[in-house]
Amino acid sequence: MAERKFAWPKHGTASLLGKDIQRSDGPVKASGQAKYSADMNTPGTLYAKLLTNPHGHAKVAKLNVDKAKAAKGVKAVHIFRDVGTEMRWEGELIVAVAAERAELADDALKLIEITYEELPFFVDEADLKTAKEKELTKSLGNNAKGDVDAALKDAKAVHKGFYGIHTITHMCLEPHGSHCQWDGDKLTAHLSTQNVSGTAGQFAGPLGVEEANVTVNCQYIGGGFGAKFAADEWGVACAKMAKEAGKPVRLMLDRATELKIAGTRPSAFAEVTVACDAEGKVTVWDSHHWGTSGINGSTVGLNVTPYVFDPPNRKREATGLICNTGPNRAWRAPNHPQACAYTDTALDDLAAKMGMDCLTFFQKNLEITNLPKIYGPELELAAKLMDWKAKWHPRGEGKGPKKRGVGLALHTWGGGAHASSCQMKVHSDGSVETFAGTQDIGTGTKTAIAIVAAETFGIPITAVKVNIGTNKYPKSGPSGGSTTIGGVSGPTRRAAQTALWKIFDLVAKDGSIFNGDAKVCTWQQAAGLIGPMALEVTGEGPKDDGLTSAQVGGVQMAEVKVDVETGIVRMVKMVAVQDIGLVVDRLTAKSQVLGAMIMGIASTLSEERIMDNKTGRFINANLADYKLPRIGDVGELVVEFYEPESEYNRGVIGLGEPPAISPGAAISNAVANALGVRVPVIPLTPKRVLDALKGAQA
């Protein structure tokens, strides 16, 4: 008998792994049969609506909800912030009303008597000077290595520049929220969450019930991106109102409130000095960056600055601005997109100063990156797919009002597996069920589990019934940090292999297993030996058995067309080359990268939280003014995985975040290549492009 150890099929022998397989829940999602939290409508469900803080900073001076409580159809009222409570950003929740119909809840909100004591606010995340004057800054540290001053003296070229990237939100299509229903002292919460197994306690504690009495369900979720790990105060309030009313309550944040309070990606603005020697090797990085994560005054961390590249002489400093703005939450590859945006742009400017093609320049400096052996071949592959050599030109060359340019950037990410387990049942008719308290946040997790189980048993994907989306199943980690694919693939494979071995043993008991190549029995015949009680096995993870690993690198290249008379940037083409270890489902993996590229195009060209200095409000918190791309805005997108056999042998690695990192720098560099001028701050709106062109003429 062969040695029994957990492993993937040998490279080139898998029948399902790495193939293009459509996501199993595509049809139910496309046809509207998939039920999201906002679709939950059990009999008697009440609708909750919210009164929120309309000021940048204020105290509740007077509050009277009596009339709202007495209003027609109102069954519960919850006060989040009572008289005297300070509210430090616009949108903070004050009162929720649950009523029989949405419009009755709206009417009741208008009956709430409230006055505010307005307080001073500061919301200009780029304005370091004013923040310092108002003592609204926090030092987030500084450190140095090597000898920056000496290296600057010896440098062939020195470039000083300013770069910035504004705050954006997560903009999930489905806002945060839940549907909560009680049965005695048992709570069932249909929660829009990335953390099915980890939120029961967040309900139980504040509600004063046992955690065992809380069921959290989430079969489908309309976007997470790092903002949906918690029950949140509005989730708890939903459950409280359901208890008070004795009826189920559904509370989903409205779009404006979703944008204002339910998560942002911090801003970062940087003064950077970079220098290189005559060969083009980067010798110096010296930067001070600042930005805000809201009231806790943080920004991008020092440790990712500079990003990917690590020159021998380095100084870095970070300052946080304390702003009256909605708090940050993890946003797809926290810290990395911003750090990439001010690092790879500064290096691109240095390359231009040297008169070098930035591809050559980056290639020359791979030895000071974390993964030179990955980036090297990826750069070559991307350059071929972009036709870089034919398209690159010295900055600013080109006739007519519409100028083309190309740019590139590099990124890295971990993506190791999170803690997870998978329970598997093999029935005597050969059917297979899996159970895991994980969630499919649109990434194809359900499909991936089915693929791994089906691959292992050699049965069709449709023969595997995948059960996820409730905390009553074996626990599984939250979907953050690109940890889920490894998190679920490892335990599923381990469980399936274990089951297979047990079935082999059953077959072997009858004495005849193989006769040369002749098939002894079918899967069903073998499974039939299990008997009336299903064979139950559990797979755990992560384990150090090679099924999963971590650390990837990727390269992206962008081609743009910029209208210098209108400042409008159009995407022509974008190429992403990414290593991801063993590919489970090629189709959904590619979709992940496409989604990340589109998200990156959005935040680079149009998407921006605009805080109004006059009112302290998030003035564009709607889908007309918070501009997102449509399909016509994204251009041609090319995805290629870098996958020599050595990559397959690394096992499964998470992919969700890395491809969302590079677009900012790659597109900004392409615009600089087109214009001959750096547009320093992202998003690259017509205003910023025209202002930069005008500044360059002055």
Next chain:
Amino acid sequence: MTSFEYARPETEAEAVEFLGEHHGNTAVLAGGTDLMNLLKADLVAPKRVVDLKHIPSLKTVQPENGGVTIGAQVTLDELARHPLVADYASVRDVIDGIRAIQVTSSGTLAGDLCLHPNCWYYRNGYGLTAWQNGESLVAEGDNRYHAILGNQGPAKFVSASRFAPAGIAWQAKVRVVGPPRNNEPAAEWLPLEYFYVTPKTNQHGHTVLKPGQFISHVWLPDSRNVQSATYEVLQMEGLDWPLASAAACLDIEGGTVREARLVLGHVAPVPWVAADAARFLVGRQVNEETAAIAGDMAVAMATPLSMNEYKVQLARTAVKRAVLKAAGHWNE
């Protein structure tokens, strides 16, 4: 949203009657693409919403006085396909630029002409002129999308209508219908140019419509001998408000401009007629140079606010490209 009555007239006379009650505290439902937003934000709270979608006389497109009369309930999709509108290129340019089936399938020309401003202070409840404690929120706050012309008074928003520049350049008229009062006629044809007003206070509207009045029809004059185009500066490829736009109507004979009308959109509280720039083109050939000069002249009097100087360049470009496009010298 505040509760309201819903009325569904079947004739124009009924509509006038329904709209005139409640002291005119009523609202017209045409396509509804703007009204629903205004209702939901409680920016309007009419006692009654009068749905004009079931009045046959408002759904026709007919030749009239050498031109064409378009009913207020004709959708943009219907308009785009209608042979009588085929020669009004500047109108069709606008429909092409909307790029949203949700809007073109239910939105109407007359509805667009009546759009409330998209100024984010107005839409967040600070009133049309957005003054607070004696100062202009727009002037002091975030005005990146606001007016660069006609902005010296209290109002600094930009007219939201996408069709008004083309309509005014065509010398369109609108038929304003309402309850008869003070010897005013119940229906009157008004040049579109005079339909818009710059409000001095939040109590004034941004059009001449009085309570109970509505647009029943739009008339475009004879299209013969006129070449037209609209150029909208659109940041996004999907549904997006123009950052600036311009419409041109040119009568060109033997390569020389005999008559020209240029109107800018999204740059002032009203559609902005660029008379000097148009006059400059008369007697000249249209080429890159003359079109650029027309663009420069159209924005010569611009008074940008603290954050919107870039819009001067956008308006200049829109005029230049609209002129070139009308003359057949511009391809995207």
